[in-house]
Amino acid sequence: MKIKRRTFLQGMVAAGTAAALTNKVDRATADVSDSSYATLIDLTKCDGCPDQDTPACVMACRAENEHKYPEPDPAMLKPYWPQTKFEDWSNKRDVTNRLTPYNWIFVQKVNVEVDGEMVETNIPRRCMHCDNPPCVKLCPFGANVKMKEGPVYINPDICFGGAKCRDVCPWSVPQRQAGVGIYTKLDPIPAGGGVMYQCDMCKDRLAEGKVPACIEECPQEAMVIGTRSEIFAKAEELRQQYNGYIYGDKQMGGTGTLYVSQIPFEKIDEAIVSKADDPEKAMRVHDTPYNVIDNTSHWSSAALLAPVAGAIGAFAATVAVKKRNKQEDAHDENN
Amino acid sequence: MMKTTEKILRHSNTVRIIHWSVAISGMLLLFSGIGQMPMYKRYNVVLLPGLYWVSDYNITLVIHLIAGAVFGAAILYHIVYHLMQKEFSAMPRSGDVSESIIIIKAMLTGKEEPPHGKFLAEQRLAYAAMGLTSLVLLLTGLIKVYKNTGIVILQPEFMTATTLIHTIATPIFLFLFVAHLGAFVIKENWPLFPTMFSGYVNKKYADHRHPLWNYKEKK
Ligand code: HEM
Ligand code: SF4
Ligand code: SF4
Ligand code: SF4
Numbered sequence: 001m002k003i004k005r006r007t008f009l010q011g012m013v014a015a016g017t018a019a020a021l022t023n024k025v026d027r028a029t030a031d032v033s034d035s036s037y038a039t040l041i042d043l044t045k046c047d048g049c050p051d052q053d054t055p056a057c058v059m060a061c062r063a064e065n066e067h068k069y070p071e072p073d074p075a076m077l078k079p080y081w082p083q084t085k086f087e088d089w090s091n092k093r094d095v096t097n098r099l100t101p102y103n104w105i106f107v108q109k110v111n112v113e114v115d116g117e118m119v120e121t122n123i124p125r126r127c128m129h130c131d132n133p134p135c136v137k138l139c140p141f142g143a144n145v146k147m148k149e150g151p152v153y154i155n156p157d158i159c160f161g162g163a164k165c166r167d168v169c170p171w172s173v174p175q176r177q178a179g180v181g182i183y184t185k186l187d188p189i190p191a192g193g194g195v196m197y198q199c200d201m202c203k204d205r206l207a208e209g210k211v212p213a214c215i216e217e218c219p220q221e222a223m224v225i226g227t228r229s230e231i232f233a234k235a236e237e238l239r240q241q242y243n244g245y246i247y248g249d250k251q252m253g254g255t256g257t258l259y260v261s262q263i264p265f266e267k268i269d270e271a272i273v274s275k276a277d278d279p280e281k282a283m284r285v286h287d288t289p290y291n292v293i294d295n296t297s298h299w300s301s302a303a304l305l306a307p308v309a310g311a312i313g314a315f316a317a318t319v320a321v322k323k324r325n326k327q328e329d330a331h332d333e334n335n
Numbered sequence: 336m337m338k339t340t341e342k343i344l345r346h347s348n349t350v351r352i353i354h355w356s357v358a359i360s361g362m363l364l365l366f367s368g369i370g371q372m373p374m375y376k377r378y379n380v381v382l383l384p385g386l387y388w389v390s391d392y393n394i395t396l397v398i399h400l401i402a403g404a405v406f407g408a409a410i411l412y413h414i415v416y417h418l419m420q421k422e423f424s425a426m427p428r429s430g431d432v433s434e435s436i437i438i439i440k441a442m443l444t445g446k447e448e449p450p451h452g453k454f455l456a457e458q459r460l461a462y463a464a465m466g467l468t469s470l471v472l473l474l475t476g477l478i479k480v481y482k483n484t485g486i487v488i489l490q491p492e493f494m495t496a497t498t499l500i501h502t503i504a505t506p507i508f509l510f511l512f513v514a515h516l517g518a519f520v521i522k523e524n525w526p527l528f529p530t531m532f533s534g535y536v537n538k539k540y541a542d543h544r545h546p547l548w549n550y551k552e553k554k
Contacts, residue, residue, distance in 0.1 A: 299400035299404075307408060310409060
């Protein structure tokens with residue numbers, strides 16, 4: 001990685017400063033540094049590549065990551081006992097209008113009504129690379145990691161395919177493919193379900209000093225990558241220029257992906273939900289995506305401090321008892 | 336005074352409170368920890384009456400964190416308390432392994448057991464195993480909650496190792512937990528069972544089975 005790793009101590013100092021500056025514990029800026037990577041997606045510039053069957057960013061991602069795509073063992077393509085289903089995308093590899101294990105970015109197309117006029121809006125969607133990602137923090141196998149440099153990625157050699165990451169991601173980003181990964185070695189023990197796949201921010205390209213493939217290939221230059229401080233400044237500049245809106249800076253307690261739009265995100269969200277076959281499963285741009293980790297952090301702090309309380313309690317209790325015994329002994333002698 | 340029912344204090348109030356705090360929070364941690372694995376939905380536990388909520392990671396995580404707080408507080412209380420009291424009767428000693436084998440043989444064949452101290456050799460070994468596993472779970476658990484506060488991003492490799500250790504220690508904890516309960520299937524151990532509730536044990540039993548237990552020395 002090009003970006004220097006900050007030391008633990010600096011991180012704590014920065015966290016403290018950030019908290020002090022914003023006057024509340026702002027988890028968004030507390031655990032990723034200003035020099036981590038962030039990306040910006042300008043919805044005003046993205047036109048969805050109307051002249052192409054498949055948007056350039058999607059094509060670029062597929063070409064870049066094809067060698068990482070799962071090649072399942074046909075014998076393992078069987079239901080996850082005792083369930084009757086399994087998730088297999090290996091014969092639907094050409095699906096490009098949603099996230100799949102073989103498609104890590106897609107472009108949502110919705111018509112949004114603005115001042116009585118319908119405006120076509122294209123939204124490239126992939127992992128947001130959240131600052132405090134529940135998918136990472138709750139993975140029972142530690143297969144899912146968040147790098148200080150920003151990217152979130154899933155190690156296919158450790159992933160069991162339990163899909164917990166997808167359940168706790170408010171956008172259901174990670175996608176499962178059966179028949180690959182460590183669970184196949186446990187067969188016939190019915191545990192695990194494959195491997196989860198998603199955008200990794202092209203971390204290997206970043207390490208080589210290149211920008212992500214999707215960003216490089218976009219003809220409209222609708223997407224940008226830079227350090228967090230650069231991208232946040234740029235997003236704010238664009239927001240003012242468009243008199244528009246930002247999505248991804250506050251949501252989830254902060255993410256590594258900022259969308260900038262002239263149209264309010266509530267309107268885009270409404271359009272997404274109303275267009276969806278199953279609104280429950282729509283990949284939304286709602287204002288309050290639920291972050292399990294952020295919402296339980298006070299309990300985490302309590303669990304962190306409790307042992308200290310236990311130790312102090314035992315110490316105080318023992319000292320008190322000893323003192324009382326001493327007093328009683330003295331009392332006995334006096335009698 | 337009736338000599339036959341004379342009782343001796345085996346477990347003080349403090350010891351019993353700590354024991355039950357660890358036991359109850361330990362059970363909750365096992366249940367909610369397994370709930371943090373994608374298992375209850377997969378294996379249809381959610382379909383059992385009243386258990387529709389067990390596949391909700393948010394709910395099981397909150398239970399895990401509260402139980403983890405109690406577990407952590409109780410374990411640290413236990414360690415500091417007994418260190419300060421200089422009470423080490425549950426710590427394993429050399430020769431405990433071979434003595435345990437003799438005890439188990441004696442139980443199986445109905446022969447006379449060797450004389451015990453306050454605890455049996457195998458109890459001391461079980462204590463060490465349970466204590467060590469609990470410490471591993473507590474330590475890795477604390478690293479997990481630390482990273483969940485969101486104030487740090489720890490090294491990915493370190494987090495992967497921590498998580499795997501926490502997960503792998505769980506079946507070990509479960510096994511020791513079941514073995515601990517299993518000990519009370521054995522008839523010889525029955526008199527010990529109520530002592531964790533009342534605190535007291537019959538003097539006759541203690542003098543007979545635990546002649547090396549110097550219960551008069553300490554109040
Ligand atoms: C009897 C003791 C314990 C058992 C059997 C146990 C078991 C488990 C299991 C099976 C999981 C899911 C797999 C995983 O994420 O690694 C888990 C997760 C977790 N455990 Fe425990 N645990 C115990 C004690 C603790 C303690 C004392 C704490 C904290 C003080 C703790 C904190 C956590 C957290 C925060 C998670 C959620 C995953 C994460 O955020 O990394 N655990 N536990
Ligand atoms: S982001 Fe660029 S490449 Fe992707 S759809 Fe929009 S214009 Fe096309
Ligand atoms: S968008 Fe979803 S998968 Fe990506 S980091 Fe956030 S929670 Fe994880
Ligand atoms: S950053 Fe890389 S992996 Fe992610 S969507 Fe773009 S090309 Fe695909």
